[in-house]
Amino acid sequence: MPEQEAAGHQETPAQEVGDFLRRRREQIAQRWADAALFRTVFTVSREEAVEAGRAVVEALAAVAAAERVEEQEADGFAVVREQLARMAASRSRAGSTNSQISAEVDALRPAVVDLLVAELADQPAEHVRESTTALTVLMGTLRLVVLETLLSAGQELINRQHLQLLEVATPVIKLWEGIVAVPLIGTLDSARSQVVMETLLDSIVEQHARFAILDITGVPTVDSLVAQHLMKTVAAARLMGAECIVSGIRPAIAQTIVHLGIDLGSVKTRASLADALGYALRQQGAHIVPQEPHDAGSR
Amino acid sequence: MQTAGGVSACLPIHSDLDLVWVRQHVRQAAAQLGFGLVAQTKLVTAASELARNTLVHGGGGQMACAPVSRGGVPGLRLAFSDEGPGIPDLEQALRDGYTSGEGLGMGLGGARRLVHEFAIDSRPGSGTTVTVTSWVSGPPRPREEK
Ligand SMILES: Nc1ncnc2c1ncn2[C@@H]1O[C@H](COP(=O)(O)OP(=O)(O)O)[C@@H](O)[C@H]1O
Ligand SMILES: [Mg+2]
Numbered sequence: 001m002p003e004q005e006a007a008g009h010q011e012t013p014a015q016e017v018g019d020f021l022r023r024r025r026e027q028i029a030q031r032w033a034d035a036a037l038f039r040t041v042f043t044v045s046r047e048e049a050v051e052a053g054r055a056v057v058e059a060l061a062a063v064a065a066a067e068r069v070e071e072q073e074a075d076g077f078a079v080v081r082e083q084l085a086r087m088a089a090s091r092s093r094a095g096s097t098n099s100q101i102s103a104e105v106d107a108l109r110p111a112v113v114d115l116l117v118a119e120l121a122d123q124p125a126e127h128v129r130e131s132t133t134a135l136t137v138l139m140g141t142l143r144l145v146v147l148e149t150l151l152s153a154g155q156e157l158i159n160r161q162h163l164q165l166l167e168v169a170t171p172v173i174k175l176w177e178g179i180v181a182v183p184l185i186g187t188l189d190s191a192r193s194q195v196v197m198e199t200l201l202d203s204i205v206e207q208h209a210r211f212a213i214l215d216i217t218g219v220p221t222v223d224s225l226v227a228q229h230l231m232k233t234v235a236a237a238r239l240m241g242a243e244c245i246v247s248g249i250r251p252a253i254a255q256t257i258v259h260l261g262i263d264l265g266s267v268k269t270r271a272s273l274a275d276a277l278g279y280a281l282r283q284q285g286a287h288i289v290p291q292e293p294h295d296a297g298s299r
Numbered sequence: 300m301q302t303a304g305g306v307s308a309c310l311p312i313h314s315d316l317d318l319v320w321v322r323q324h325v326r327q328a329a330a331q332l333g334f335g336l337v338a339q340t341k342l343v344t345a346a347s348e349l350a351r352n353t354l355v356h357g358g359g360g361q362m363a364c365a366p367v368s369r370g371g372v373p374g375l376r377l378a379f380s381d382e383g384p385g386i387p388d389l390e391q392a393l394r395d396g397y398t399s400g401e402g403l404g405m406g407l408g409g410a411r412r413l414v415h416e417f418a419i420d421s422r423p424g425s426g427t428t429v430t431v432t433s434w435v436s437g438p439p440r441p442r443e444e445k
Contacts (some may be wrong), residue, residue: 191315260412
């Protein structure tokens with residue numbers, strides 16, 4: 001412990017840093033407004049960047065005053081966590097990687113540390129070292145808080161993208177008079193297959209369709225639940241007076257369905273969407289005449 | 300977070316979204332170990348059935364995925380475990396068409412046919428673990444016990 005300097009000066013280094021940050025808030029916020037992290041996020045006006053900087057300095061001061069410089073969960077951060085998250089997300093959307101953003105937060109440190117060192121110029125080295133250490137630790141914690149918001153935002157984004165993938169629109173396409181098709185892509189879970197069934201039945205009524213083609217080329221896995229949904233859809237279409245054809249069952253999936261023990265015997269299947277369309281056209285009485293091949297010998 | 304690209308993993312099964320992860324992981328792990336397209340599809344489909352049982356009948360749980368090797372043949376072992384009600388009558392549960400819910404009742408029996416090795420450990424009241432293993436080139440002959 002260094003001997004007491006000025007009378008009654010019982011402050012810890014962290015508290016001293018807290019005082020310093022409060023006192024120099026304006027100056028620090030002005031410096032930070034020109035740093036990449038603030039400058040690139042608040043592009044409309046510099047005053048916005050300064051305002052955001054003030055809020056962060058204020059939060060850091062509160063954390064330091066509470067002597068919690070090492071704690072990401074310190075109350076002081078709560079006030080600015082959302083703002084930091086928005087800033088980080090904005091950098092992230094602009095294409096910065098997490099480590100680039102981390103470096104940008106780190107780049108805020110020298111401006112504050114220099115200011116503190118200048119202020120403590122006439123203090124004993126030991127004192128200067130303790131105070132700057134507290135400030136450096138505090139800035140490191142700020143960096144962790146920002147990174148943490150990035151990671152949880154990333155996880156949320158992934159979840160959201162997956163939901164979107166599951167809920168992706170399932171358009172019903174009219175292929176010909178009386179023939180509609182739904183190309184299924186992605187996961188056919190219960191919620192989505194319900195949507196598929198409803199849209200398909202609606203369009204059978206609307207289009208007066210006699211044939212409905214369900215193309216599963218884009219469905220990666222056909223397990224018993226998916227098979228059950230397909231069979232239900234086929235049965236419902238039949239009740240509406242339409243014949244359903246399932247196309248796009250790839251060889252690996254066909255073999256798997258057989259091993260799984262599922263009997264798709266009640267379902268009309270065709271290898272490809274084109275085959276299914278050909279079948280439906282012929283059933284409607286259309287004649288499909290293939291063009292003469294150029295070299296007649298190849299047939 | 301670091302499982303991307305690896306085979307070993309322990310994935311939670313608590314939602315439909317988790318089933319997507321399970322299938323993707325198993326497909327990628329199987330491909331990495333050298334399973335062919337048909338074998339991959341079989342294993343992923345079995346995993347889909349068992350993971351859904353873990354979710355629907357077991358009330359959620361997890362899948363542990365690990366590479367195995369026997370007699371130089373690589374394989375993939377998947378263990379689906381939950382702490383749900385357990386299966387009171389295994390023979391009945393494995394019978395094609397039996398369901399206590401609204402499924403097709405083809406999941407357990409079907410999964411057994413899609414893999415090389417299949418084991419259920421279930422005690423009523425203390426959960427269920429279904430462990431399956433498949434080998435890259437058909438089940439290796441049981442040579443040495445080790
Ligand atoms: N993890 C599990 N926990 C409890 N019961 C299970 C579990 N897995 C399967 N079962 C029981 O075995 C039955 C058959 O399973 P399965 O063949 O997959 O058919 P389905 O899931 O369509 O009902 C289920 O209906 C259920 O009663
Ligand atoms: Mg099942």
